[in-house]
Amino acid sequence: MTQKLRRAAIVGGNRIPFARSNSTYAEASNQDMLAAALEGLVSRYGLEGERLGEVVAGAVLKHSRDRDLTRETVLGSRLSPETPAYDVQQACGTGLEAAILVANKVALGQIDVGIAGGVDTTSDAPISVNDDLRRILIDLNRQKTNAGRLRTLAGVRPGQLVPDFPRNAEPRTGLSMGEHQAITAARWGITRAAQDELTAASHTNLAAAYDRGFMNDLMQPYLGQERDQNLRPDSTVEKLAKLKPVFGGPDGTMTAGNSTPLSDGASTVLIASEEWAKEKGLPVLAYLSHAETAAVDYVGGDEGLLMAPAYAVPRMLARAGLTLEELDLYELHEAFAAQVLTTLAAWEDPVFAREKLGLDAAVGTVDRTKLNVNGGSLAAGHPFAATGGRIVASLAKELHARGGGKGLISVCAAGGQGVVAILESEGV
Amino acid sequence: MSDLYTQLVNNPIGKLVASNVGLPQPVKLDRWSPYASVVDGQALFGAAPGGRLLTAIAKVLAMVEVSTSTSLRTDLREACAAADLDAAVFNPEAPGEQRFKALVYDASGIKSSEQLAELRAFFGPSIRRVQPSGRVLVVGTPPENAGSPKEAAAQRALEGFVRSLGKELRYGATAQLVYVAPGAEDDITSTLRFLLAPKSAYVSGQVLRVTPAPDTPENPGALDWDLPLAGKVALVTGASRGIGAAIATVLARDGAHVVGLDVPALGDDLRDLMDELDGSAFELDITDVDAGEQLVTHLTAAHGGVDVVVHNAGITRDKTLGRMSADQWDLVIGINLTAEERLNDALLEAGTLRKGGRIVCVSSMNGIAGAAGQTNYATSKAGVIGMVEAMAPVVAKQGHTINAVAPGFIETAMTAAMPIGPREAGRRMNSVSQGGLPVDVAEAIAFFAKPVSGGLNGNVLRVCGQSLLGA
Numbered sequence: 067m068t069q070k071l072r073r074a075a076i077v078g079g080n081r082i083p084f085a086r087s088n089s090t091y092a093e094a095s096n097q098d099m100l101a102a103a104l105e106g107l108v109s110r111y112g113l114e115g116e117r118l119g120e121v122v123a124g125a126v127l128k129h130s131r132d133r134d135l136t137r138e139t140v141l142g143s144r145l146s147p148e149t150p151a152y153d154v155q156q157a158c159g160t161g162l163e164a165a166i167l168v169a170n171k172v173a174l175g176q177i178d179v180g181i182a183g184g185v186d187t188t189s190d191a192p193i194s195v196n197d198d199l200r201r202i203l204i205d206l207n208r209q210k211t212n213a214g215r216l217r218t219l220a221g222v223r224p225g226q227l228v229p230d231f232p233r234n235a236e237p238r239t240g241l242s243m244g245e246h247q248a249i250t251a252a253r254w255g256i257t258r259a260a261q262d263e264l265t266a267a268s269h270t271n272l273a274a275a276y277d278r279g280f281m282n283d284l285m286q287p288y289l290g291q292e293r294d295q296n297l298r299p300d301s302t303v304e305k306l307a308k309l310k311p312v313f314g315g316p317d318g319t320m321t322a323g324n325s326t327p328l329s330d331g332a333s334t335v336l337i338a339s340e341e342w343a344k345e346k347g348l349p350v351l352a353y354l355s356h357a358e359t360a361a362v363d364y365v366g367g368d369e370g371l372l373m374a375p376a377y378a379v380p381r382m383l384a385r386a387g388l389t390l391e392e393l394d395l396y397e398l399h400e401a402f403a404a405q406v407l408t409t410l411a412a413w414e415d416p417v418f419a420r421e422k423l424g425l426d427a428a429v430g431t432v433d434r435t436k437l438n439v440n441g442g443s444l445a446a447g448h449p450f451a452a453t454g455g456r457i458v459a460s461l462a463k464e465l466h467a468r469g470g471g472k473g474l475i476s477v478c479a480a481g482g483q484g485v486v487a488i489l490e491s492e493g494v
Numbered sequence: 495m496s497d498l499y500t501q502l503v504n505n506p507i508g509k510l511v512a513s514n515v516g517l518p519q520p521v522k523l524d525r526w527s528p529y530a531s532v533v534d535g536q537a538l539f540g541a542a543p544g545g546r547l548l549t550a551i552a553k554v555l556a557m558v559e560v561s562t563s564t565s566l567r568t569d570l571r572e573a574c575a576a577a578d579l580d581a582a583v584f585n586p587e588a589p590g591e592q593r594f595k596a597l598v599y600d601a602s603g604i605k606s607s608e609q610l611a612e613l614r615a616f617f618g619p620s621i622r623r624v625q626p627s628g629r630v631l632v633v634g635t636p637p638e639n640a641g642s643p644k645e646a647a648a649q650r651a652l653e654g655f656v657r658s659l660g661k662e663l664r665y666g667a668t669a670q671l672v673y674v675a676p677g678a679e680d681d682i683t684s685t686l687r688f689l690l691a692p693k694s695a696y697v698s699g700q701v702l703r704v705t706p707a708p709d710t711p712e713n714p715g716a717l718d719w720d721l722p723l724a725g726k727v728a729l730v731t732g733a734s735r736g737i738g739a740a741i742a743t744v745l746a747r748d749g750a751h752v753v754g755l756d757v758p759a760l761g762d763d764l765r766d767l768m769d770e771l772d773g774s775a776f777e778l779d780i781t782d783v784d785a786g787e788q789l790v791t792h793l794t795a796a797h798g799g800v801d802v803v804v805h806n807a808g809i810t811r812d813k814t815l816g817r818m819s820a821d822q823w824d825l826v827i828g829i830n831l832t833a834e835e836r837l838n839d840a841l842l843e844a845g846t847l848r849k850g851g852r853i854v855c856v857s858s859m860n861g862i863a864g865a866a867g868q869t870n871y872a873t874s875k876a877g878v879i880g881m882v883e884a885m886a887p888v889v890a891k892q893g894h895t896i897n898a899v900a901p902g903f904i905e906t907a908m909t910a911a912m913p914i915g916p917r918e919a920g921r922r923m924n925s926v927s928q929g930g931l932p933v934d935v936a937e938a939i940a941f942f943a944k945p946v947s948g949g950l951n952g953n954v955l956r957v958c959g960q961s962l963l964g965a
C-alpha cells in the first residue's frame with residue numbers, strides 16, 4: 067500500500083497564563099485548566115459542535131481520578147462529544163509529543179484535524195506519588211513491635227516527606243532534576259553569569275512579546291490571571307546575581323531565578339490538514355515537518371539527565387538534510403538556564419560531536435538573537451505538559467509573522483529524554 | 495628504607511614537630527608499578543593560542559587513556575576531537591571540585607614576552623588543583639628553532655617559569671619543560687609518557703629537547719609499552735649493586751636481555767642478580783687496555799650485538815686537590831670518563847651497537863655543580879656531559895642516540911657512607927625534600943633506552959628532585 071503524506075499544519079493555539087505553584091490556580095484541577103484552554107481554542111477557531119479527529123493531551127502529575135483526563139475534558143467542552151481523545155505522558159516532553167502524534171495522524175491522512183494539549187498543576191499535585199514514603203508507611207503497618215516501627219521510621223529521610231512530585235528524585239539516581247543539572251552544568255563549566263544573562267533575556271523577551279500584543283491571540287485570561295505570573299519584566303542580571311544557589315551546593319551556580327519555578331497551567335494547539343484549514347477559512351501558520359526523540363543513559367552511562375535534546379537535534383537535522391545554522395529561530399525549553407547553555411555548548415563542541423555523536427565537526431552555533439525570541443520557560447513558568455503547546459503555537463505564529471522560515475523546538479524531559487521538532491512556515 | 499627523617503616526619507608527632515619548626519615535609523612519592531595507569535587521576539590540558547603541538551599532545555593523552563579536561567576553546571576542542579580524546583570541560587570561572595594529577599600545557603604559541611601572560615592565565619587558576627605527586631608539563635619550541643629573537647626569548651623564558659613552579663609545587667608534585675623541535679611533533683610520546691608517569695618521581699625542574707627521530711613509529715599506541723625492550727640486548731656496566739643493579743632490574747622488567755658487567759671481584763653478586771633477571775654476567779674491568787675488544791668479542795659471540803649500552807660504572811676518590819694523589823685523579827678519570835669513551839669507540843667501530851642503538855651515560859649532579867673534595871669526580875662527570883653532547887651528532891649519523899642522566903642525591907651504599915651533615919643537606923636541599931631511589935635513576939635511563947625515544951639525543955637529564963646544587 068502506498069500512501070501520500072500530507073503536510074500537518076499548525077492553525078493556532080490557545081493557552082491560559084501560567085501561574086506559580088500554590089497561587090492563583092491553587093484551587094484549579096488539571097481538568098479545569100485544560101478545559102479552559104480548550105474552550106478558548108474552540109471559541110477562537112469556531113469549533114463548537116465539531117467532531118474532530120482526535121484530541122491528545124496529557125499531564126505529568128495526574129490523580130488517579132484523572133485516568134482519562136483528555137476524554138473527560140472533551141466531554142465537558144463544546145466540541146462534539148463524538149470527538150475521541152486519549153492521554154499521553156512523556157514527562158516534560160508530553161505537550162510536544164502530543165503535537166507530534168496529532169501531526170503524524172494528519173500527515174498520514176488518518177485524521178483531518180486534531181488538538182494537542184497539555185496541562186499540569188503542582189498546587190493540586192497527587193501526594194501519593196511519593197513512593198518511598200508510601201513504602202515506608204506500608205512497612206510501618208506491617209511491623210508488629212514498637213521497636214520495628216521505630217526502626218522503620220528511623221529510615222525516613224526528609225526528602226521522602228516532601229510531597230512535591232516535581233521536586234522528587236529521579237527514581238534511579240535519587241537525585242532531583244536540579245541536582246542532576248547542577249552536575250551537568252559543572253561538567254560543562256557553565257558559569258552563574260551566563261545563566262543569569264539567559265534568564266534576564268527570557269524575561270525581557272516575554273515582556274516585550276506582551277507589550278507588542280503578540281500574546282493576544284495565543285492566550286486568554288484565567289481566574290484573574292492575564293499574564294504569566296512568573297514574568298518579571300524588570301528582571302536584570304544584577305538582580306538575579308543576588309539570589310542564593312539552590313542546587314549544586316553553596317558554590318553552585320543554579321538559583322531559583324535561573325531555574326524554572328513549579329507552575330500551573332494548560333495549553334492547546336490546533337493541527338489540521340491544509341485542506342481542512344482552507345475549507346474553514348483558517349490560516350496555516352506553519353507546518354510540523356520533522357520530529358525526533360532521544361534518550362540518554364544518565365544512570366549507568368555518564369551522560370547528563372537533561373542532555374537528550376543535544377542528541378535528538380543533530381539526528382533530526384541529519385534526517386532533514388539541514389544544518390543547525392540553516393534554522394531561523396530556536397526554541398529551547400528553559401528547564402534551567404544551565405540546561406540550555408550546556409546544550410548549546412555541546413553543539414559547539416567538536417569533542418562532543420566526535421565522541422558522542424560520531425560527527426566529524428561540531429553541530430553548530432545558535433545565534434543568540436534568534437533564541438527564545440518571545441521568552442522561554444524561565445520567564446513564563448513551566449507547567450510540565452503545557453510547555454510543548456506554548457512553544458508550538460508561539461513559534462508557529464512568530465515564523466508566520468516573519469514571512470516564513472524554519473524553527474527548532476527542543477524540550478528536555480525527565481528520565482533522560484528529549485523531544486524535538488522543526489516547524490516550517492511559508493509566511494503570510 | 496634508610497631515610498629515617500622521612501619516616502619520622504611522616505608519623506603524626508614528627509609531622510607536627512617538623513611543621514612547627516619549619517622543617518621540610520617530605521612526602522612519600524608515587525612510584526611506578528607495572529601495568530598501572532600512566533596518570534593515576536585526571537589531566538588538564540591547555541595551550542597558548544596558536545600552539546603547534548595541540549594535536550600531538552592530545553594524541554598522547556588519548557593513548558595513555560587519562561581522563562582529560564580542557565577549556566571550551568575551539569582550537570583545543572578540535573585538537574582533542576582529531577585525536578579522538580573524549581575530553582571533559584574545565585572552565586576556571588566555574589571550576590567546581592576538579593583536581594588534577596597532571597597539567598599539560600602547549601606553550602609553543604607564545605611568540606613574544608607579552609604573550610607570556612598566557613602562562614599565568616592558565617596556571618594561575620589550576621596550579622592549586624594539582625594533587626600530590628602531580629605533574630606539570632610545559633611544552634614549547636626550542637629557542638634555537640624560534641622564528642624571531644622575541645619568540646626565542648619568550649620560549650627561553652619558559653625555563654625560568656617551570657623551574658620556579660617546580661619549587662612552588664608541594665607534596666611531591668613536579669614541573670618539567672619539553673622543547674619540541676619542528677618536525678618532532680610525533681616523537682614526543684615516550685617523553686610525555688615518562689614525565690607524566692610516576693616513573694619520573696624524582697625528576698623536577700628539568701628541560702628535555704625532542705628532535706625529529708630517524709624512526710618515528712607509525713602508530714605508537716600499538717606498541718607494547720609494558721615490554722618496550724622486548725628482544726633487545728642491554729649492557730649495563732657496574733651492574734652488581736647500587737644504581738647499576740636497579741638499572742639492570744628495570745631494563746629487564748622492560749623486556750631486555752640484560753648483560754651485566756662488573757669487576758671480577760664482584761662476580762658472585764653479579765651472577766646472582768643476572769640469574770634473577772634471566773640476564774647474563776660478564777666480568778670485566780672496564781679500564782683494561784683491551785676492554786673494548788673483549789667486550790666486542792663477547793657481545794658479538796654471545797648475543798650477536800647490543801642495542802642499549804648503559805655506562806654506569808663509576809667511582810669516587812674524594813680529596814681536596816692539594817691532597818689528591820695522581821692515582822686518585824687518574825683512577826677516577828680513567829673509570830668514569832676515559833673507559834666510557836674507549837668502550838663507545840670500540841662498540842661503534844665494530845658495529846656491535848646495532849642500528850637504533852641507545853647509549854646512556856650516568857653523569858652526576860656534582861659534575862654540574864662541582865663539589866669540594868671532588869675535583870677529580872666532577873671533572874670526570876662534567877666530561878661525560880661533554881662526551882654526550884659532542885657524540886650526539888656523531889652517533890645520530892648511524893641512527894643511534896646518546897644521552898646522560900645526572901643523579902642527585904640517591905639513597906645508596908655510597909651516600910649512606912657520607913658524614914651526617916652533608917648527607918642530610920644532600921637529602922633535603924631539593925624541591926621534594928628527600929633523596930631519590932636507585933630506581934628513579936633507572937627509570938630515566940630506561941626512558942632514554944626505549945626504541946621510541948629516537949627523538950632524544952644529546953640530552954642531560956638530572957634526576958635530583960630539583961636539587962639546589964648546580965641548578
Ligand SMILES: NC(=O)c1ccc[n+]([C@@H]2O[C@H](COP(=O)([O-])OP(=O)(O)OC[C@H]3O[C@@H](n4cnc5c(N)ncnc54)[C@H](O)[C@@H]3O)[C@@H](O)[C@H]2O)c1
Nearest residue numbers: 732736737756757779780806807808858901903904906908
Ligand atoms: N649514589 C649517588 O648518589 C650518585 C650520585 C650521582 C652519580 N652517581 C653515579 O652513579 C653510578 C653508580 O653509582 P652507585 O652509587 O651505584 O655506586 P656503586 O659503587 O654502588 O656502584 C658502582 C659499580 O661500578 C662498578 N665498577 C667500578 N669500577 C669499575 C671498573 N673499572 N670496571 C667495571 N666495573 C666497575 C663497581 O664494582 C660497582 O658495582 C656511578 O657512576 C656514580 O658516579 C651516583
